[in-house]
Amino acid sequence: MKLLLSAAALALPAIALAQPAPPSAASLRDEALRGDTLAYELLEGLTTEVGPRLAGTEAEARARTWAAERLRALGFSNVRIETFDMPVGVRGEERAEIVAPFPQPLVVTALGNSGATPARGVEGEVVAYDSMEAFRAAPAAEVRGKIVFVSHAMQANQDGSGYGPYGAARREGPTLASRRGALAILVRSIGTDYHRNPHTGVQNFAEGVRPIPAGALSLPDAEQLQRVVRRAGNRPVRLRLVMTPRQIGTRQSGNVIAEVPGSDLSAGTILIGGHLDSWDLGTGAFDNAAGVAITTAAAHRIMRAGQPRRTIRVVLFGAEEVGVLGGTDYHRRHGREGDVVLVSESDFGADRVWRADFALAPANQALQARIAAALAPIGIVSGRDPAGAGADLGAWARAGVAAVDLQQDGTRYFDYHHTPDDTLDKVDPEQLRQNVAAWTAMLWEAANAPERIEPFAAAAR
Amino acid sequence: MKLLLSAAALALPAIALAQPAPPSAASLRDEALRGDTLAYELLEGLTTEVGPRLAGTEAEARARTWAAERLRALGFSNVRIETFDMPVGVRGEERAEIVAPFPQPLVVTALGNSGATPARGVEGEVVAYDSMEAFRAAPAAEVRGKIVFVSHAMQANQDGSGYGPYGAARREGPTLASRRGALAILVRSIGTDYHRNPHTGVQNFAEGVRPIPAGALSLPDAEQLQRVVRRAGNRPVRLRLVMTPRQIGTRQSGNVIAEVPGSDLSAGTILIGGHLDSWDLGTGAFDNAAGVAITTAAAHRIMRAGQPRRTIRVVLFGAEEVGVLGGTDYHRRHGREGDVVLVSESDFGADRVWRADFALAPANQALQARIAAALAPIGIVSGRDPAGAGADLGAWARAGVAAVDLQQDGTRYFDYHHTPDDTLDKVDPEQLRQNVAAWTAMLWEAANAPERIEPFAAAAR
Numbered sequence: 001m002k003l004l005l006s007a008a009a010l011a012l013p014a015i016a017l018a019q020p021a022p023p024s025a026a027s028l029r030d031e032a033l034r035g036d037t038l039a040y041e042l043l044e045g046l047t048t049e050v051g052p053r054l055a056g057t058e059a060e061a062r063a064r065t066w067a068a069e070r071l072r073a074l075g076f077s078n079v080r081i082e083t084f085d086m087p088v089g090v091r092g093e094e095r096a097e098i099v100a101p102f103p104q105p106l107v108v109t110a111l112g113n114s115g116a117t118p119a120r121g122v123e124g125e126v127v128a129y130d131s132m133e134a135f136r137a138a139p140a141a142e143v144r145g146k147i148v149f150v151s152h153a154m155q156a157n158q159d160g161s162g163y164g165p166y167g168a169a170r171r172e173g174p175t176l177a178s179r180r181g182a183l184a185i186l187v188r189s190i191g192t193d194y195h196r197n198p199h200t201g202v203q204n205f206a207e208g209v210r211p212i213p214a215g216a217l218s219l220p221d222a223e224q225l226q227r228v229v230r231r232a233g234n235r236p237v238r239l240r241l242v243m244t245p246r247q248i249g250t251r252q253s254g255n256v257i258a259e260v261p262g263s264d265l266s267a268g269t270i271l272i273g274g275h276l277d278s279w280d281l282g283t284g285a286f287d288n289a290a291g292v293a294i295t296t297a298a299a300h301r302i303m304r305a306g307q308p309r310r311t312i313r314v315v316l317f318g319a320e321e322v323g324v325l326g327g328t329d330y331h332r333r334h335g336r337e338g339d340v341v342l343v344s345e346s347d348f349g350a351d352r353v354w355r356a357d358f359a360l361a362p363a364n365q366a367l368q369a370r371i372a373a374a375l376a377p378i379g380i381v382s383g384r385d386p387a388g389a390g391a392d393l394g395a396w397a398r399a400g401v402a403a404v405d406l407q408q409d410g411t412r413y414f415d416y417h418h419t420p421d422d423t424l425d426k427v428d429p430e431q432l433r434q435n436v437a438a439w440t441a442m443l444w445e446a447a448n449a450p451e452r453i454e455p456f457a458a459a460a461r
Numbered sequence: 462m463k464l465l466l467s468a469a470a471l472a473l474p475a476i477a478l479a480q481p482a483p484p485s486a487a488s489l490r491d492e493a494l495r496g497d498t499l500a501y502e503l504l505e506g507l508t509t510e511v512g513p514r515l516a517g518t519e520a521e522a523r524a525r526t527w528a529a530e531r532l533r534a535l536g537f538s539n540v541r542i543e544t545f546d547m548p549v550g551v552r553g554e555e556r557a558e559i560v561a562p563f564p565q566p567l568v569v570t571a572l573g574n575s576g577a578t579p580a581r582g583v584e585g586e587v588v589a590y591d592s593m594e595a596f597r598a599a600p601a602a603e604v605r606g607k608i609v610f611v612s613h614a615m616q617a618n619q620d621g622s623g624y625g626p627y628g629a630a631r632r633e634g635p636t637l638a639s640r641r642g643a644l645a646i647l648v649r650s651i652g653t654d655y656h657r658n659p660h661t662g663v664q665n666f667a668e669g670v671r672p673i674p675a676g677a678l679s680l681p682d683a684e685q686l687q688r689v690v691r692r693a694g695n696r697p698v699r700l701r702l703v704m705t706p707r708q709i710g711t712r713q714s715g716n717v718i719a720e721v722p723g724s725d726l727s728a729g730t731i732l733i734g735g736h737l738d739s740w741d742l743g744t745g746a747f748d749n750a751a752g753v754a755i756t757t758a759a760a761h762r763i764m765r766a767g768q769p770r771r772t773i774r775v776v777l778f779g780a781e782e783v784g785v786l787g788g789t790d791y792h793r794r795h796g797r798e799g800d801v802v803l804v805s806e807s808d809f810g811a812d813r814v815w816r817a818d819f820a821l822a823p824a825n826q827a828l829q830a831r832i833a834a835a836l837a838p839i840g841i842v843s844g845r846d847p848a849g850a851g852a853d854l855g856a857w858a859r860a861g862v863a864a865v866d867l868q869q870d871g872t873r874y875f876d877y878h879h880t881p882d883d884t885l886d887k888v889d890p891e892q893l894r895q896n897v898a899a900w901t902a903m904l905w906e907a908a909n910a911p912e913r914i915e916p917f918a919a920a921a922r
Contacts (some may be wrong), residue, residue, distance in 0.1 A: 048688045051565030059564075102514030103520070104744070107881065195656045196743075196881040220884040224744070227885075228507045282657075283565070283685070420568065420657040423681040424688075 010017075023305040025374035029441035032301055033378060036436040039297035040429050041351070042070065043290055046276075047283040047424045054280040055319035056088035056251035063276045067085035067256045067316050068290070074300055076258035076314070083254035084329040086319055088115060091280055092244030094215065096186070099123060099238040100150065102228050109281065110245045111170060112202035112322055115211030117184070121242035122147075122213065124183040128229045128237075132168045135176065144181035146437040148173070149229075149241050152220050155224035156192040158218070158412040159355075160348065164440040167191055168200075174214035175206045184241050185211040188222035190341045193415035196220050200279055200418045202322055213243045216293050253277070253318035255326045258296075260447075262311035268341030268453060269311045270446050272299065272439075275320035275327075275347060277390055282422030286413065290427065290435075291346035298439030308447035317392045320347070321418075327392030336401065340451040342402045342446050346439070349416075351439040352411040353380050359387040359403040361454035367445065371404065376440035378434055383407065386456075404446070406438050484766040486835035489869075490902035491770055493762055494839060497897040500758035501890050503531065504751060504811070507737075508744040509887045515714035515741040516780035516902040517549035524737045528717045528753070528777050534539075537719035537775070541606055544715035545790040545823055550574060553705030555676065557647070560584060560699040563689050567682040569647065570742065572708045573663035573783055576672030578645070582703035583608075583674065584645040584678035593629045596637065605642035608700050609634070610690075612683050615654040619705055620816075621809065621871030627651055628662075632812060635675035635750045636667045645674040645702050649683035657681050661879045663741055673913055675702045693758035714738070714779035716787045719757075719907075721764040723772035729802030729914060730772045731907050732862075733760065733900075736781035736788075736808060736853055743883030747874065750889065752766050752807035753777050759900030778853045781808070782879075788853030796860065802914040803863045803907050806851035807900070812870040812876075813892040813898040815817070815840050820864040824916035828906065832865065835902035844868065847917070861916045865907070 021027065046066060053063040064081050071079045085397050089112065096108040124147040129135040135150050140391035150173050154166035163382075169187040177185035186231040217225060229237050256276060262269070274291020278284020299312045316327030334340075360368045371383045387403035388394055397403040399451050416422040446453070482488065507527060513719045514524040525542050550573065557569040585608040590596040596611050611634050615627035630648040638646035650660035659677040667674050678686060692696050704802075717737060725732070735752020739745020760773045778787030817836050821829045833843045848864035849855055858864040870892075877883040907914070 010786050048685065048692055049563045051559075051685075052565060096668075098512075102510045102512060194882075194886045197656065198656060220882070220886050223513075223886060224509065224884065227505065231506075231509055348700065421681070423654075423655075423657070423685065425655045425684060438687070442859075 002448065009076055011185045017249065025441040025444040028301055028305055028444055029374060029378065029437045030310065030376055032317060032440045033433055035439040036297055036433045038300060039293040039436045040409050041431050042293040042296055043285060043427060043432070044424055045070065046289040047285045049378040051283050052280045053275040053276065053278050053284065054422045055322045055325065056086050056253050057370050060253060060277050060318060061136045064256050064318070067276060069340055071258040071296070073257065075303060077261050078257070078259045080257050081254050082251050082257065082333065084325065085250050086218070086253050087247060087324050088249065088251040089245055089247045093242050094245055095242045095410045097227055099240050101232050101235045103235065106225065107196045107198060107218045108243065109198040109214040110243050111174065111200060111214045111216060113204055113211065114214040114243060114245050116244045116246060117213045117242055119244060121240050122183055123238060123240045126229065126237040126239050127227065132173060134271050135173065135419055140180045143177065145183055146184045147241065148177045148185040150185065151226055151227055153190040154190060154192060156411050156414060160413055163190065163414065170201050171203050172215065174203050174212065176207050178205060178209045178212045180298050182212060186215050186217050189216040189218055191219060191414045191417060191419065194219050195421060197419040197421045200281060209219055213241060215241070217245055225364070253325060255279055255318055256316040256331050258314050260299050260308060260312040262447065263307050264309045267310045268314050270443065271313050271315065271340045271343045271393065271396065273315035273317060273345060273392060275317040277318050277321055279321055279418050281418065281420040283424065284422055285424045285427055286349040286416050286422050287418065288347050290350035292434065294432070294439055297436045297445050301440045302443050302447060310447045312443060312447055320392055324391045324435055327395065331395040335395065339398060342404065343389045343393040343396040344404045344406065344442070345393040346406065347390045348410055350427045350432050350435065351412060352408050352434045353406040355383040355407040357383040357385045357387040357405040357407060359397055359456040361456055362403065363454045364451065367449045367453070368453060371442050371445045380438060402453055402456045404442055406442060408435065463873050470766050478533055478787060486902040489762055489766055490835060490839065490898045494894055497758055497894045499761060500754040500893050500897045503757055504746060504888060504893070505885055507750045507753060508746045508782045512744050513741045514737065514739050514745065515785065516738040516783045517547050517714045520706040521714060521738050521779060524778070524866065525715055525717050528737060532717065532719040536764060538722050539718070539720045541718050542715050543718065543794065545786065546711050547714050547786050548708060549710065549712040550696050550706055550708045553577065553707055556703045558688055558701050562696045562698065563695050567686065568657045568679045569660055569662050569676040569702070569704065570659040572635065572661055572677060574665055574674045575675040575706050577705045577707060578674045578703055580705060582701050583644055584701040585701060587608040587686070587698040587700050589687065593634060596615070596634065596863050601641045606637065606644055608641045608702065609638040609646040610686055611646065612687055613648040614712055615651060615653060617875060619870055619872050620868065621874055624651065624875065631662055631664050631677065633713065635664050636670050639666060639670045640671045643673060650677040650679055652680060652875045652878060652880065655680050656882060658880040658882045661742060661747065674702060676702070683852045703901065707719050713846065714786060716779055716791050717777040721760050721769060721773040723770055724768045725770045725910065728771045730774050730800045730855065731904065732774050732801045732804045732857065734776035734806060734853060735779060736778040738764060738780050738782055738881050740782055742879065742881040744885065745883055746885045746888055747810040747883050748879065749808050751811035751893065752816050755807045755893070755896045755900055758868045758897045758903050762901045763904050771908045773908055774905060781853055785836050785852045788856065793857040796856065801857060801862055803865065804850045804854040804857040805865045805867065805903070806854040807867065807869055808851045808853070809869040810874045811888045811893050811896065812873060813895045814867040815870050816842050816844040816868040818844040818846045818866040818868060819850040820858060820917040822863065822917055823914065824915045825863065826911045828912060828914070832903050832906045835906055836899055839898055841899060859877040863914055863917045865903055868901060869896065
């Protein structure tokens with residue numbers, strides 16, 4: 001990045017000081033790369049002045065108030081909050097300990113929608129599997145009345161591609177364990193760090209399946225339990241688990257919406273955003289104060305550069321973590337309005353954008369080329385996967401709206417994802433600025449494109 | 462290390478297969494470097510089969526049993542346990558939360574000998590200092606009735622030299638805060654990592670000073686509290702703290718002792734060791750199952766190579782963390798027996814030895830040169846500081862007994878020190894083998910030195 005910065009600085013012609021050139025994707029991009037402070041300021045503000053903001057809680061409501069105030073103060077138009085109701089679950093006590101043959105505590109956290117143990121806990125024998133595949137293949141009788149432990153071998157990948165397959169232990173493990181009569185299930189955290197901070201995350205018991213206690217062990221604890229099982233030999237490994245999450249009923253969540261109005265209403269709207277809510281364990285810096293900050297800062301740069309042709313709408317979604325409730329509510333309300341021509345979402349941390357994926361119609365290949373050209377100088381390649389727009393805006397892309405994904409480097413992402421460690425100190429300000437630069441360049445090209453932005457081939461999705 | 466291994470393998474003459482050369486420091490060192498598995502096996506065993514082993518608890522007693530059994534099975538002589546009584550404190554609940562102006566939880570842990578809050582906690586206004594120096598210089602009236610927060614700027618150093626000066630916040634902060642009438646004190650953890658695992662550690666209120674609740678915040682939480690204070694502006698920052706450690710009375714701890722008997726009793730004893738106890742938060746892999754494993758594995762290699770001239774005595778100390786009680790008890794009982802001619806301790810993790818420090822008499826410079834020569838090929842330089850032999854054996858060095866310190870790389874040490882993160886996965890087996898190699902070489906030279914090992918100039922210490 002340092003070389004890029006120097007090159008950008010050197011390239012700035014002296015005449016620009018006397019008579020500013022009109023803004024371009026390149027000039028706005030380099031300005032963001034050199035000196036954006038807004039994104040970090042927003043990221044620090046949200047994570048510090050609100051902190052953790054679990055969906056449906058009073059903390060998430062404070063985040064909405066905080067965001068709406070900030071968006072208004074920054075000069076955005078039509079700042080508004082759309083609320084919706086949702087069921088809310090909160091964390092209770094959580095403790096695990098090996099009772100025999102080697103007594104010692106383990107660090108555990110409940111997964112979303114976990115069943116609860118009695119206050120005194122449950123105690124049972126551990127039955128351990130090295131993968132979700134091994135658990136699926138095991139005889140059902142092996143599991144009845146036991147505490148299932150599913151480990152796995154997820155490794156860090158730049159594109160985050162481990163999350164889908166290895167995440168099965170979290171998504172499908174609890175339902176399968178309950179169906180087989182297990183007392184409880186513990187999975188190795190879906191993560192890649194070696195710190196004693198377990199990774200929570202949502203899971204949903206299938207219809208009609210009784211919720212059982214379902215938790216995640218930190219990686220050091222998961223490997224410790226594997227060693228204990230190995231060293232125990234023929235002796236049963238017994239574990240005691242106290243985990244008392246509870247549902248507290250219906251509460252309110254909501255989406256915060258703001259706009260940079262365009263000059264040509266017939267040209268359509270660019271819809272972007274991230275999510276305001278976080279898991280309760282950390283302050284949600286990577287997930288997803290970063291997305292809130294990056295998209296807001298980039299839209300703000302376009303606004304300051306002069307009115308764009310198209311309206312840019314920033315939506316900061318509520319209740320993403322617990323099941324994409326904000327994104328679903330927003331699409332349900334506005335999906336048929338017909339103004340949205342392109343969607344793009346930031347929800348994969350704060351590390352640099354390394355690849356751009358597109359879902360643009362053949363008629364928009366020139367626009368795609370202009371966006372790619374504006375991104376290439378800051379180290380971003382074009383990918384071959386069609387853009388999907390992420391969790392909150394995916395419904396729009398699936399319905400055929402054009403989309404761009406600015407893919408972030410995910411090498412570190414699953415070190416912090418859904419853990420207490422997702423905090424501001426993990427954010428690299430230089431990589432954050434590169435995100436703002438990439439978003440500013442992409443938004444400039446998309447919002448000001450003179451051609452019509454066509455739907456992406458809907459049937460292909 | 463890989464180059465070293467290859468060179469060592471290539472250097473092994475073919476004839477050695479037919480007619481083994483007599484063992485030497487170099488051959489034993491390279492054998493350990495290539496293939497030691499005992500140290501890792503012991504380290505894994507102690508941290509897995511016992512886990513955390515707080516001084517004076519039943520877990521520490523299990524560690525003594527485990528160690529004595531392993532030492533006997535390995536063929537050590539005179540394996541015995543010497544017990545002593547000690548007062549024991551155990552952890553209770555620990556929670557902290559900012560109440561105003563930005564409500565959110567913080568991660569805290571109690572320091573050793575902390576006072577307790579009532580079960581419902583205490584609530585007070587935070588008064589924050591950026592260093593222990595700033596806290597010392599502040600007017601006493603500023604502190605009365607408040608929750609003191611002392612931060613600092615410790616950075617990682619290879620030689621661990623930040624621990625002394627920055628550790629003052631933990632060692633002296635609580636006493637000063639209590640003297641000034643503070644409600645409680647929180648210090649930034651004496652550590653260098655950015656994970657939400659606070660660093661505990663011992664502190665002692667000065668004679669006559671009332672114990673107040675004294676805790677450590679993880680680094681992310683300490684920096685968050687600094688930001689909250691800054692962003693609060695003129696608004697008071699209020700914090701609620703629940704911390705309920707308690708003293709449970711007198712319990713038993715002990716030292717485990719084992720020997721490799723020497724052939725020449727008049728030549729004296731080499732006394733080495735590490736400590737068996739750990740803090741309760743982690744499994745004490747770095748601190749100090751590693752020292753137990755390294756010294757035991759090296760002594761075992763000397764034993765297998767043939768009877769050494771001098772007896773090597775391995776002492777695995779109890780209750781080091783809470784105030785060097787095992788080392789003190791051992792020196793009180795045996796300090797006047799007169800047989801010990803050299804002491805050396807391993808208690809700084811499992812990373813590679815990078816420097817050897819000596820406290821050898823002028824008459825033993827040839828021995829020092831032979832040890833240095835045996836260490837240099839595995840990347841160990843000779844330092845200029847006099848060896849001090851560490852916490853448990855320091856009393857011997859201070860009394861004038863010769864000492865050698867095999868200094869370990871401390872760059873990572875304070876990432877894990879006294880936290881839940883001090884677990885087996887942090888141990889690099891290759892660096893652990895280098896430790897065993899260094900210890901084996903040093904022990905070989907010291908145990909078999911034909912010359913008398915003289916006292917180090919006692920007056921100079």
